[in-house]
Amino acid sequence: MRAYERFPLTDVESFSYFVVRDQGRAVAVLPVSLLRGLDPLRQLRTCYPLSGEERGLLSHVWHCYDAWVPGASRPEHVAAVTGAMRELAAELGAAWYGFVNVPSGSWLGETLMAEGFPARHIEDRYQVDLRGMSHADEFVAGASPRGRKNYRRNGRRAADAGVSIRVAPPSETDLAEITQLCATTADRHGTGSYYPAELFTGFVTALGDAACVIEVREGQRLVGVAVSLRERTRFHAWACGVDYEVGGNYSPYPLLYTTSVAQALAEGRDTLEGGRGNHAFKLRHGLTPLALDACLLPV
Template structure:
């Protein structure tokens, strides 16, 4: 990552649209673009938000054309080879507007969400097999001395949570998303917008998630799991169940389950939402 910039469109001095952008050395850290665009993935790119944000959007969308013009100009000044938006929700107004401005829209990934309205049991949205697995897994975990805690993320051991997140992400080639000091500083700065959900066996942390909250949604933003446990259970379903339960306790209407791990999430009632990249060469 080279730098961040923020575009602000103003009318009579009042901000009417904003967009964070990042200049990335090697614009394809997850390997999702090179099969869809004529690039190697190592080129510098000026992109919307950052790759770890799965919810790209533009407050003040009617000013998109002005923002895109500014992006193109800045990309040229900074020596970027490509510019545009990643992680744009399929079917969103932003995607349709970008297509109208000449951007291709290429599917790169899926994110998953769960509508919590009317849900009274975390296992209820799952398939019959998924519900049985969740309940059996939780029973076995209780027998193995597993406990759960939820607390403001800034009070948790963020170094250990970050280590778990990086260890899990390394399996997908993206451990660099969790530089220890930056991760801890960012999460701490979020204050009460961030919650830590922790799963412990005895005193050892075996799974943890940092969850972000807005007015209606509860985001399972980052998680890490250590599968080296004592007993016949899996930590990840425990973390998922505890996170959904916390979202329900807080009265959130929508649980955002993040990207990837489609088989598990579909089995447990989450719905797929496609994400696209909309990029142009400079």
């Protein structure tokens, strides 16, 4: 959160932090951000009556795809947070307030709906349960038959093309080059501004050991990259970039996933978070979808 506050990757006007206390003891917390243009990924305007350019007070940040209220264990904890959000949104002149990227069917989602928030599906994120696995080959074996063949064929072709793969801390990489590849890839989907160059470089640098970078190179040329985030039990393939103009008949994208799984297993994580979008590939190649909802109300 410190890194994101120093280097906000979207148009954040201000950050606030709620702490819910019960007899002086902190029982729940929630970071929120006031955005100028609350829909940078263009996902809300398809299911809510808004243009996307409105100011909104949202849970945490769009770059986090896992909304929850840390510590909350009772509905009144969530009610305290949403009440404070509504008051702050009105004070700041926001048009909307609420949560994005709430796992569908989660306790938080059900609690918000009981409070009158609608739940609108906006995207899916993808995961791999690594428990019981010891090698990335077991992940490949769990893909569909077509996915398994593609993983193995793609690996052979990449080896024939002389591709090299390395995992490195951000400090040992060219983050400007990495940012450009991520932004170019996102621009294919109309969201290239999601990776502003100076802010993205600063953010990843500020993460320190909480981040690592997986690079795929053909010769000296960067053709694939994943900026990955670490936490206690999960390894996040968080931001990816791919150059499809490669010399061999392969794709760097599957290589990023098999390497991410191998790295997560090496670090003892029990879940790989595979990010949002690219549904056809992920469903075919062994990742499990988790639906994400937005729960918003007008101020």
